[in-house]
Amino acid sequence: MTPATHLDATFSALADPTRRAILARLANGEASVNELAGPFAMSQPAISKHLKVLERAGLITRGRDAQRRPCRLEAQPLAEANAWLETYRRYWEASFAHLDELLEEMKAQEQKPAPSNRSATKRKR
Amino acid sequence: MTRTIGNMQLSTPGDREIVMSRVFNAPRALVYDAFTKPELLKRWLGVHNGWKMTVCEIDLRPGGKYRYAWEGRDGMKMSMGGEYREIVPATRIVATELFDDPWYPGGAVGTNTFVEEGGKTTLSMSVLYASKEARDAVLKTPMEQGVAAGFDVLAEILKG
Numbered sequence: 001m002t003p004a005t006h007l008d009a010t011f012s013a014l015a016d017p018t019r020r021a022i023l024a025r026l027a028n029g030e031a032s033v034n035e036l037a038g039p040f041a042m043s044q045p046a047i048s049k050h051l052k053v054l055e056r057a058g059l060i061t062r063g064r065d066a067q068r069r070p071c072r073l074e075a076q077p078l079a080e081a082n083a084w085l086e087t088y089r090r091y092w093e094a095s096f097a098h099l100d101e102l103l104e105e106m107k108a109q110e111q112k113p114a115p116s117n118r119s120a121t122k123r124k125r
Numbered sequence: 126m127t128r129t130i131g132n133m134q135l136s137t138p139g140d141r142e143i144v145m146s147r148v149f150n151a152p153r154a155l156v157y158d159a160f161t162k163p164e165l166l167k168r169w170l171g172v173h174n175g176w177k178m179t180v181c182e183i184d185l186r187p188g189g190k191y192r193y194a195w196e197g198r199d200g201m202k203m204s205m206g207g208e209y210r211e212i213v214p215a216t217r218i219v220a221t222e223l224f225d226d227p228w229y230p231g232g233a234v235g236t237n238t239f240v241e242e243g244g245k246t247t248l249s250m251s252v253l254y255a256s257k258e259a260r261d262a263v264l265k266t267p268m269e270q271g272v273a274a275g276f277d278v279l280a281e282i283l284k285g
Contacts, residue, residue: 091171107151
């Protein structure tokens, strides 16, 4: 898988609420299919299907123990997806913090019908 | 997948889209002005981490063009532009967007909508890329070093 395809697999695997819940459960430690199926109103085959998607996306690995085959969360793909979101979010959050300030200034100016010289100068660049 | 942080929401619905929404404590006419008047837009858009907006030209009408450029520390530069497709004053702006030095194939179409309720305005920004490959390339944007995510951060994502 190319890195971009890999990340896309992460995002589509995360798009499903059951799969997110499974990952949240695995964040607390490894578990077998039986243990995972417990809290969900779902058959074991249905859970297994979700686990296959997660495994293909590299979000989980399965143990070798033939009886239990415990599932384990793999942090790397999630960390990659999260790093992108963090970067994107920080860019916009910084921009929007400036916009918040600007809007406060604009609101204050609207409340003063006669614009002062100071604000008129300030709006020139 | 949707992430909520403070009053900002980020989601990736479908294969080609990235959507972000944010609430501003101001009437939509003011928020709209801040998005469409160059002297106002220059004060905030892309202003982060030492970057400044140096060029902002806007011809706000369907078919009209716009052009933005930024300068960062150490003389780094970034610029983009596009054409307006639809303008509904204080309500909706649809425009194409293309970076001068694109790192993803094809252009994109951005849609900004402004909805006011009780004196607050919800902005929704959607960017629809030309292809799934383009959206994926954007998702890999190495704008800066990604942060290392521990299990606590992962738990936060998973809640979304």
